[in-house]
Amino acid sequence: MGDASVPRAITAPAGPVGAAVAVEVSIERISHRYERVLAVDDVSLQIGGGELIALLGPSGCGKTTLLRIVAGLVSHSEGRLRFANRIVDALPPSDRGAGIVFQNYALFPHMTAAENIGYGLRARGAATSEIRATVERMLKLVQMEGFSERLPRELSGGQQQRIALARTLAVNPKVLLLDEPFGALDKNLRLDMQIEIKRIQRELGITTIMVTHDQEEALGMAERVAVMNYGRIEQFGTPEAVYHTPETMFVAGFVGSANMLNGTLRTMPNGTCVELDAGPLVPITTARPHAQDGPVTLVIRPEHLRIEHSGAKGIPAILQMAIPHGPLTIFDLSLPSGDRVKAVATGADLGMSAAPGTPVHLALTRDARVSVFPRLSP
Numbered sequence: 001m002g003d004a005s006v007p008r009a010i011t012a013p014a015g016p017v018g019a020a021v022a023v024e025v026s027i028e029r030i031s032h033r034y035e036r037v038l039a040v041d042d043v044s045l046q047i048g049g050g051e052l053i054a055l056l057g058p059s060g061c062g063k064t065t066l067l068r069i070v071a072g073l074v075s076h077s078e079g080r081l082r083f084a085n086r087i088v089d090a091l092p093p094s095d096r097g098a099g100i101v102f103q104n105y106a107l108f109p110h111m112t113a114a115e116n117i118g119y120g121l122r123a124r125g126a127a128t129s130e131i132r133a134t135v136e137r138m139l140k141l142v143q144m145e146g147f148s149e150r151l152p153r154e155l156s157g158g159q160q161q162r163i164a165l166a167r168t169l170a171v172n173p174k175v176l177l178l179d180e181p182f183g184a185l186d187k188n189l190r191l192d193m194q195i196e197i198k199r200i201q202r203e204l205g206i207t208t209i210m211v212t213h214d215q216e217e218a219l220g221m222a223e224r225v226a227v228m229n230y231g232r233i234e235q236f237g238t239p240e241a242v243y244h245t246p247e248t249m250f251v252a253g254f255v256g257s258a259n260m261l262n263g264t265l266r267t268m269p270n271g272t273c274v275e276l277d278a279g280p281l282v283p284i285t286t287a288r289p290h291a292q293d294g295p296v297t298l299v300i301r302p303e304h305l306r307i308e309h310s311g312a313k314g315i316p317a318i319l320q321m322a323i324p325h326g327p328l329t330i331f332d333l334s335l336p337s338g339d340r341v342k343a344v345a346t347g348a349d350l351g352m353s354a355a356p357g358t359p360v361h362l363a364l365t366r367d368a369r370v371s372v373f374p375r376l377s378p
């Protein structure tokens with residue numbers, strides 16, 4: 001099976017291979033300190049049975065520490081952790097029912113793929129017949145039936161990841177934990193493996209928590225995303241909500257690309273608008289999450305800006321650069337205030353010269369969703 005091709009649909013193997021009952025996970029006001037550093041700060045999350053959620057955030061935000069707390073590899077300083085209705089704080093990793101796949105896969109180099117998969121069962125004293133049957137089911141599940149006798153060094157990165165996933169699932173965990181699961185893979189393999197892991201997770205119905213700093217992975221795979229910053233949860237919601245309706249300025253700036261323009265929010269008889277410091281008025285349908293008149297920062301996604309010929313109504317701008325990006329073109333533009341903004345358009349939507357120095361006007365698209373936050377800078 002080639003790594004570069006999209007995997008075929010997975011057929012459910014005979015017999016149970018995952019959690020028999022989807023387990024809810026309750027993270028209740030958990031905090032953890034490393035000496036003077038507060039790595040996780042009063043985090044609470046309710047994760048539904050069978051749900052796949054992503055912990056998303058920059059390096060050092062606490063997401064990996066939180067995942068290791070759930071796994072039992074780190075003892076939290078405060079709070080409580082439940083699997084279903086059972087408090088698991090005092091249980092060692094082997095007893096709480098969480099299986100973790102590490103970023104580097106952590107396969108035993110001297111063991112074959114089959115031996116790696118069966119390791120956890122052997123450590124628990126399972127019968128040889130049970131180990132053999134489970135290994136066969138796991139190899140079928142991850143579509144690696146023909147690789148059972150290969151050593152890790154004889155496998156590609158994507159194949160090693162499948163074996164690591166199979167080894168974790170072989171012991172029938174209640175909760176699956178994925179620590180930067182695609183970080184060691186080449187970019188062209190990541191999408192295939194995202195599809196593979198998502199299909200397996202749906203097939204088994206196993207509750208899954210994934211740590212990633214990659215926005216596309218989080219938004220594309222997870223049913224809900226918890227955006228973390230400095231040990232706290234900034235927002236926990238569906239990928240659509242996190243992207244289109246950010247609750248904080250950090251989420252707006254970290255998730256996706258965003259133009260942030262300072263101005264003044266004004267409620268007028270004919271509607272609400274933001275008067276930009278650069279001069280023009282930008283009418284908006286709804287001011288959210290901040291709706292109080294006064295100094296604000298207006299957040300606009302690049303795809304929600306429409307480029308028009310100079311002379312049209314809108315925000316005056318000068319085109320600085322056009323960067324082809326597959327079927328899209330990304331435009332870098334400068335405003336009279338000196339601010340730089342980005343806009344995205346398809347080739348069919350341009351209808352204009354893309355030469356640097358071209359004067360244009362910017363307007364919101366009809367489906368534009370903008371966010372308004374209190375201004376943090378003067």
